[in-house]
Amino acid sequence: MTTATKKSLVVLGAGTAGTMVANKLRHRLNKTDWTITVVDKTDIHDYQPGYLFIPFGMNTPEQIRKTKHAYIGDGVDLVLAEVDRVDPEARSVALTDGRSLAYDYLVIASGTSPRPDQTPGMLGDEWHRSVGEFYTYDGAVALRDQLSAFTGGRLVVHITELPFKCPVAPLEFTFLADDYLRSRGLRDKTEIVFVTPLDGAFTKPVASKELGHILKERNVTVETDFMIESIDQERKVLVSYDEREVHYDQLVTIPLNMGADFVARSGLGDDLNYVPVDKHTMQSTEHPEIFALGDASNIPTSKAGSVAHFSVEIFVENFMELIAGKPMTHSFDGHANCFVESGGGKALLLDFNYDTEPLTGTFPLPKVGPMTLLKESRANHVGKLAFRHIYWNMLLPGRPLGLPPHMSMSGKIPADA
Amino acid sequence: MPTTTIAGTQVEVNEEGFLSNPDDWNETLGTEFARLIGVEMSEEHWRLVKFLREDYKSQGETPTLRRVSTQLGLPVKQLFTMFPGKPAKKMSYVAGVPKPKGCV
Numbered sequence: 260m261t262t263a264t265k266k267s268l269v270v271l272g273a274g275t276a277g278t279m280v281a282n283k284l285r286h287r288l289n290k291t292d293w294t295i296t297v298v299d300k301t302d303i304h305d306y307q308p309g310y311l312f313i314p315f316g317m318n319t320p321e322q323i324r325k326t327k328h329a330y331i332g333d334g335v336d337l338v339l340a341e342v343d344r345v346d347p348e349a350r351s352v353a354l355t356d357g358r359s360l361a362y363d364y365l366v367i368a369s370g371t372s373p374r375p376d377q378t379p380g381m382l383g384d385e386w387h388r389s390v391g392e393f394y395t396y397d398g399a400v401a402l403r404d405q406l407s408a409f410t411g412g413r414l415v416v417h418i419t420e421l422p423f424k425c426p427v428a429p430l431e432f433t434f435l436a437d438d439y440l441r442s443r444g445l446r447d448k449t450e451i452v453f454v455t456p457l458d459g460a461f462t463k464p465v466a467s468k469e470l471g472h473i474l475k476e477r478n479v480t481v482e483t484d485f486m487i488e489s490i491d492q493e494r495k496v497l498v499s500y501d502e503r504e505v506h507y508d509q510l511v512t513i514p515l516n517m518g519a520d521f522v523a524r525s526g527l528g529d530d531l532n533y534v535p536v537d538k539h540t541m542q543s544t545e546h547p548e549i550f551a552l553g554d555a556s557n558i559p560t561s562k563a564g565s566v567a568h569f570s571v572e573i574f575v576e577n578f579m580e581l582i583a584g585k586p587m588t589h590s591f592d593g594h595a596n597c598f599v600e601s602g603g604g605k606a607l608l609l610d611f612n613y614d615t616e617p618l619t620g621t622f623p624l625p626k627v628g629p630m631t632l633l634k635e636s637r638a639n640h641v642g643k644l645a646f647r648h649i650y651w652n653m654l655l656p657g658r659p660l661g662l663p664p665h666m667s668m669s670g671k672i673p674a675d676a
Numbered sequence: 677m678p679t680t681t682i683a684g685t686q687v688e689v690n691e692e693g694f695l696s697n698p699d700d701w702n703e704t705l706g707t708e709f710a711r712l713i714g715v716e717m718s719e720e721h722w723r724l725v726k727f728l729r730e731d732y733k734s735q736g737e738t739p740t741l742r743r744v745s746t747q748l749g750l751p752v753k754q755l756f757t758m759f760p761g762k763p764a765k766k767m768s769y770v771a772g773v774p775k776p777k778g779c780v
Binding site: 420486501529530559 | 741753756762
């Protein structure tokens with residue numbers, strides 16, 4: 260077979276989902292028949308869950324930053340370039356440097372990004388100072404310095420709008436901040452306020468109740484139904500559309516999240532640049548040869564690494580069926596599995612999918628655990644910290660973790676809402 | 677499912693008082709739902725409610741405030757004036773569609 264007749268899979272984005280999918284399919288697709296090309300604008304791969312720990316000195320910046328190419332397997336071409344647009348009719352991807360890549364199948368795995376430019380007054384002289392954030396490497400490092408210089412006052416943790424990446428992270432940040440300030444003898448001098456557009460602490464009613472309790476125990480004030488209109492950096496206030504004001508001394512905001520701009524330029528996105536897909540197969544509703552994996556799609560579950568991981572496993576099986584001319588028989592159930600750091604060396608674990616609210620019980624083994632669902636424990640915290648090693652050494656290379664992608668009800672008990 | 681009598685018709689509603697079945701909706705119910713939350717329906721209110729119902733039908737979910745704002749060209753601030761306090765919840769209540777999930 261000549262190169263000209265080779266089929267081409269192009270993956271846009273070499274983050275968690277893109278790297279996993281390229282590596283997994285490289286093992287499954289014959290090299291004489293298929294090329295796999297991954298495009299990303301940078302060679303930096305951050306372990307994003309580690310951003311949460313940087314402000315508190317629980318992870319060092321070096322621990323969470325690696326190169327992308329080191330994790331892309333042999334036989335996969337990594338192209339470092341920015342995507343200009345996708346032409347779904349011509350089945351080609353135009354890069355901003357003038358090159359173009361033809362594809363037979365395209366995976367959009369370009370994720371979601373914080374967009375502080377979308378809220379008036381968020382960017383400005385105080386950005387990454389009194390207006391902090393921890394969803395980027397630079398932001399997390401700057402916030403570490405801000406917190407170490409903090410001497411008390413009003414610490415406000417703020418969510419702009421949903422959906423955003425890792426929906427439990429703002430709560431975890433709040434719990435860890437409570438701990439951190441206590442250990443520095445500053446908790447009595449600090450009022451912690453949690454500001455959310457939701458009507459409770461979290462999106463899922465059962466978890467919202469459990470997490471709401473913990474916030475109360477930690478003496479955190481919750482300001483609900485707060486839809487931000489702007490930030491006044493001079494007066495240090497958040498202003499909502501219904502004209503409420505929340506004052507801060509140190510703000511930690513989660514800016515609006517949006518999918519990649521090239522998705523919008525290509526006419527492939529919804530209002531927030533997410534690719535509309537079938538929620539069970541991640542196949543584009545418009546173009547059957549396009550799939551969106553990880554945070555880039557509009558599937559109605561958490562934008563989280565666990566979802567990327569589980570959905571990639573389903574996609575790989577379906578893809579092998581698709582190219583063999585068979586119907587796709589695997590269906591993703593929206594399974595998310597999230598550790599929630601609650602401070603004091605403990606964590607909760609949430610397990611849910613499209614149809615099931617978070618459950619109580621044990622994970623991953625029925626009745627044995629060692630981790631407990633929806634309840635604080637030390638084992639969960641240890642599990643969360645250990646996951647960084649699993650991520651670099653097993654998950655990205657595409658090695659099986661032995662966790663089934665579908666949610667199991669075994670050993671789990673529905674909690675009362 | 678509880679039922680309630682609104683404008684002389686018996687309808688099924690959920691525990692928050694939202695219409696259980698969007699197909700049960702009609703303009704008389706819409707007007708009554710609005711009255712119950714102290715909103716007087718203007719032409720602009722009806723345009724919005726109709727968009728919400730059409731979009732729910734075609735997309736399978738209730739549009740977010742952002743989507744309503746961009747699709748109808750109405751500033752978010754105005755949505756807060758038309759349905760004070762919690763516009764997303766109030767406008768879906770009046771339109772007889774489920775409250776927007778926000779997300780997960």
